[in-house]
Structure formats: C-alpha cells, structure tokens
Amino acid sequence: MTSDPGSALQHRKRRHIDVCLTEAVDYQTVTTGLERFRLPYNALTQTDLDSVDLSTEFLGCRLRAPVLIGAMTGGAALSGIINRNLAAAAQQLGIGMMLGSQRVMIDDADAAASFDVRGVAPDVLLIGNIGLAQLQTSMTPGLAAALDRVGANGLAVHTNPLQEAMQHNGDTDFSGSIARLCDVAGEIGYPVMLKEVGHGIGAAAAAQLVDCPVAAVDVAGAGGTSWARIEQFVRYGEVRYPALAEWGIPTAEALTGVRRLLPDMPLVASGGIRTGMDAAKALAMGAQVVAIARPLLAPAVESVDAVVDWLQRFLEELLVCLHGSGASDVAALRGLGVTELT
Numbered sequence: 001m002t003s004d005p006g007s008a009l010q011h012r013k014r015r016h017i018d019v020c021l022t023e024a025v026d027y028q029t030v031t032t033g034l035e036r037f038r039l040p041y042n043a044l045t046q047t048d049l050d051s052v053d054l055s056t057e058f059l060g061c062r063l064r065a066p067v068l069i070g071a072m073t074g075g076a077a078l079s080g081i082i083n084r085n086l087a088a089a090a091q092q093l094g095i096g097m098m099l100g101s102q103r104v105m106i107d108d109a110d111a112a113a114s115f116d117v118r119g120v121a122p123d124v125l126l127i128g129n130i131g132l133a134q135l136q137t138s139m140t141p142g143l144a145a146a147l148d149r150v151g152a153n154g155l156a157v158h159t160n161p162l163q164e165a166m167q168h169n170g171d172t173d174f175s176g177s178i179a180r181l182c183d184v185a186g187e188i189g190y191p192v193m194l195k196e197v198g199h200g201i202g203a204a205a206a207a208q209l210v211d212c213p214v215a216a217v218d219v220a221g222a223g224g225t226s227w228a229r230i231e232q233f234v235r236y237g238e239v240r241y242p243a244l245a246e247w248g249i250p251t252a253e254a255l256t257g258v259r260r261l262l263p264d265m266p267l268v269a270s271g272g273i274r275t276g277m278d279a280a281k282a283l284a285m286g287a288q289v290v291a292i293a294r295p296l297l298a299p300a301v302e303s304v305d306a307v308v309d310w311l312q313r314f315l316e317e318l319l320v321c322l323h324g325s326g327a328s329d330v331a332a333l334r335g336l337g338v339t340e341l342t
Contacts, residue, residue: 007108009075009103009104009107009108009111010075010076010104010108010111011076012234013073013074013075013076013079013100013104014075014076014077014078014079015234016073016230016234017073017076017078017079017082017297019230019233019234020225020230020294020297021297021298021301023230023233025225025226025229025230025233025294026224026225026226026229026272026294027222027223027224027225027226027229027245027246027248027272028242028245028246029246030222030223030246030248030250031223031250031272032221032222032223032224032250032251032252032271032272032273032278033221033223033250033251033252033253034223034251034252034272034278034281034282036252036340036341037252037281037285037338037339037340037341038338038339038340038341039277039280039281039284039321039325039336039338040325040326040336040337040338040339041324041325042324042325042326044326045323045324045325045326046326047322047323047326047327047328048323049319049320049323051328052319052322052323052327052328052329053328053329053330054066054315054318054319054322054329054330055329055330056288056289056330056331058096058125058216058266058288058289059096059125059127059153059154059191059193059215059216059266060153060191061096061125061153063094063095063096063125063289064093064094064095065093065094065095065315065318066279066283066287066288066289066290066330067093067095067096067279067289067290067291067292067311067314067315068095068096068097068098068125068127068268068270068289068290068291068292069086069089069090069095069096069097069098069291069292069293069296070098070270070291070292070293070294070296071098071099071100071101071127071129071156071158071195071197071293072086072100072293072294072296072297072300073100073114073297074099074100074101074102074104074105074111074114074115074129075100075104075105075108075111075114076114077114078301079100079114080113080114080115080116081300081301082297082300082301083099083100083114083115083117083300084117084119084120085299085300085301085302085303085304085306085307086117086296086300086307087117087118087120087121087124087126088117088120088121088304088307089300089304089307089308089311090121090124091120091121091122091123091124092304092308093308093311093312093315094123094124095124095125095311096124096125096126096127096289097117097121097124097125097126097127098127098129098156098195098291099115099117099126099127099128099129099150099152100115100129101129101130101131101158102115102128102129102130102143102146102147102150103130103131103134105146105149106130106139106142106143106146112146112149112150115150116150117150118150118151125153125154126150126151126152126153126154127152127153127154127155127156127193128146128147128150128152128154128155128156128190129155129156129157129158130143130155130156130157130158131157131158131159131160131164131171132157132158132159132160132174132177132180132181132194133159133160133161133164133170133171133172133173133174133177134171135157135177135180135181135184136180137180137183137184137187140184140187140188143155143184143188144188144189144190147188147190152190153190153191154190154191154192154193154215155188155190155191155192155193156192156193156194156195156218157181157184157185157192157193157194157195157214158195158196158197159174159177159194159195159196159197159201159205160196160197160199160227161174162199162227162228162244162247162248163197163199163227163228163230163231165228166227166228166231166232166235166241166244167231167234167235168234168235170231178208178209178212181194181212181214182211182212182213182214185212185213185214185215186213191215191216192213192214192215193214193215193216193217193218193268194209194212194214194216194217194218195217195218195220195268195270196218196219196220196221196254196271197220197227198220198221198222198224198225198226198227198248198270198271199220199221199222199226199227199228199247199248199249200219200220200221200222200248200249200250200251200253200254200271201217201218201219201220201221201249201254201258202219202249202253202254202257202258203257203258203260203261205258206257206258206261206262206265207261209262209265210261210262214265215266216265216266216267216268216288217258217262217265217266217267217268218267218268218269218270218291219249219251219254219255219258219267219268219269219270219271220251220254220268220270220271220291221248221249221250221251221252221253221254221255221269221270221271221272222246222247222248222249222250222251222254222271222272223248223250223251223271223272224251224270224271224272224273224274224293224294225271225272225293225294226245226246226248228241228244228245228247229245232244232245248271250271251269251270251271251272251273251282252281252282252285254271255267255269255282255285255286255287256285256286259285259286266288267286267287267288268287268288268289268290268291269282269283269285269287269289269290269291270290270291270292270293273290273291273292274292274295275314275317276313276314276315276316276317276318276319276320276321277317277318277321278290279314279318279321280318280321280322280325280333281338283330283333283334284325284333284334284336284337284338285337285338286334292311292314295310296310296311321333
C-alpha cells in the first residue's frame with residue numbers, strides 16, 4: 001500500500017468491494033426482525049394491480065417508487081463503473097440513489113470522477129455522503145462544493161462507530177459529533193439525513209436528535225451486511241471478533257424505536273431489505289422509503305441491465321404486496337400497519 005493518504009483510501013475502498021463480492025459479509029446470527037411481522041392480507045381487496053401507485057416524495061423529490069439505491073462505494077476506478085451503472089438504473093426506474101462516502105473525493109481530487117453520475121442520471125434524487133467522525137463545521141464550504149460538483153440534492157451523514165473501531169487507523173473520536181451534525185445541518189443549505197451503515201440507529205440515538213435539524217434518518221439496522229465483519233476481513237483477512245461482527249439493533253427494532261421517538265421524522269428503512277415483502281412491511285411500519293445496497297453490488301459490476309433486472313423483480317413483488325393488502329398507493333400501505341407474531 002502506498003503512503004499517499006488519497007491512494008491508501010482508494011486502495012481500502014477497492015478492498016471493500018472485493019470483500020463484499022467474495023466473502024460472507026452478512027450477519028450470521030442476527031436477522032432484521034421483519035420475519036416476526038406479517039403484512040395484513042385482504043382477500044377482498046378493491047385494487048387493480050395495474051393501477052397500484054408506488055410513487056412517493058422524499059427530500060423534496062418525487063420518486064416513481066419508494067426505493068433508494070443505498071450508499072456503496074467511491075474513489076476506486078471500479079467504483080466509478082459501479083456508481084454509473086447504479087445511477088443509470090435509478091434514472092431508468094425513477095428511484096433515488098445515495099453515493100458512497102465523499103471523504104475520498106475531498107482528500108483526493110482525482111477520485112471525484114468516480115462520483116460523477118449526473119451524465120447518466122440527470123433527474124434522480126442524488127444524495128451525497130460524508131462520515132460523522134470526519135464532519136467538522138469548518139469543512140462546510142468544502143463539503144457544499146463537493147455536493148455541488150456531483151449535483152447532489154442532499155447529504156447523508158453516516159455514523160459508524162463500530163465500523164471505525166474495526167478499521168485499521170479508523171476515526172474513533174465521536175465526541176462532540178452531535179453538536180457538529182446539528183451545526184452543519186443548519187448551515188450547509190442541503191437537506192441532511194443521518195444514517196448508520198448497518199448496525200442500527202435505535203431509540204437511544206433518536207432521543208439525541210429531537211432538537212437537531214436533520215431532514216431524515218436512515219435507521220440502517222442489523223440483519224443485512226455487517227460492516228464490522230467487512231472491516232475485519234479487510235484488516236485481518238478473517239473475522240477475529242465474531243461477537244462484534246454480530247452486534248447491532250435489528251432493522252425492525254430500529255425502525256419502530258426511532259418512529260416512536262421521532263414521530264414526524266421521515267425515515268428510511270435499510271439493513272437487510274432483500275425482497276418486496278421486506279419493503280412492504282417496513283413501509284407499513286412507518287418508513288417513507290427503503291434502501292438496498294449490497295445485493296446490487298454484483299449486478300452493478302456487470303451492467304446497467306443487471307441492476308434494472310434485480311430492481312424490477314423487487315418492485316414487482318412490492319406492487320403485489322400493496323395489491324394483496326388492499327392498498328392502492330404507498331400512503332394507504334403506511335396506514336395499514338403490521339401484525340406482530342406471538
């Protein structure tokens with residue numbers, strides 16, 4: 001590995017891709033918890049499947065379906081291919097997309113090209129990304145410039161203390177980060193969404209956001225991809241601390257906990273959302289949209305069409321879920337709620 005910080009960061013980003021493509025990076029013992037809930041089924045639905053409306057609004061943008069492509073990558077050469085394929089698919093389907101962390105772009109101007117997707121996705125909701133541990137009020141102008149450069153509509157700030165602790169030379173000082181988040185959210189001129197990376201934002205964290213001017217929260221719960229697991233593969237070539245790799249707040253618990261504490265906050269449900277039924281349950285539990293990341297990684301390496309094919313199957317199942325539950329649109333689905341199994 002080179003001693004140049006920008007090159008070192010690009011190398012690590014490429015290692016993340018390789019590990020996600022070749023290793024077992026999902027939680028092994030923890031599930032999303034969504035399997036404990038049932039979406040109501042209505043045998044006398046009065047909906048027409050062909051007329052079910054998946055459109056919704058999020059962060060001031062209209063989406064043809066309540067779906068975001070989750071944050072994945074940036075910086076490495078392969079990242080640019082992945083991001084452009086994902087963005088082109090998002091454009092084709094009318095859904096949103098989160099970029100990977102733009103820290104590498106701020107540290108290394110040459111890495112900016114891997115985030116340049118507006119040429120293939122001029123109309124999508126595009127959300128930039130920076131880490132909470134790196135967030136400083138002094139960087140607001142530079143961060144705003146980075147968002148301007150990629151044509152972003154908003155900013156996701158990812159909080160990832162467990163991932164950073166597992167990372168070689170990770171940023172592990174999160175002291176004062178809530179105050180910095182609130183300051184930047186109030187100053188940057190873009191809607192700011194706080195998100196985890198897959199270990200969950202729950203009720204305890206939500207309670208600390210009551211007076212913070214964030215525009216949305218992505219709960220990013222446990223049950224899908226474990227970044228504590230990924231970082232151990234990158235750092236050690238093995239999972240040295242399996243209990244840490246399995247630590248987090250399951251997605252269903254995170255979603256219900258944050259919704260209870262922040263009843264009016266727009267929420268994204270992510271973390272192990274793998275099927276249209278998963279998405280339907282999460283939306284019925286109070287999410288505005290869902291986000292999907294790692295299942296789209298291998299298709300994105302392949303082609304735009306491969307990403308579109310995966311997402312179309314997902315959306316077809318989601319449509320059937322609305323139809324079979326008697327919901328003609330996403331708002332009606334949110335009003336249904338779910339049944340918890342005993």
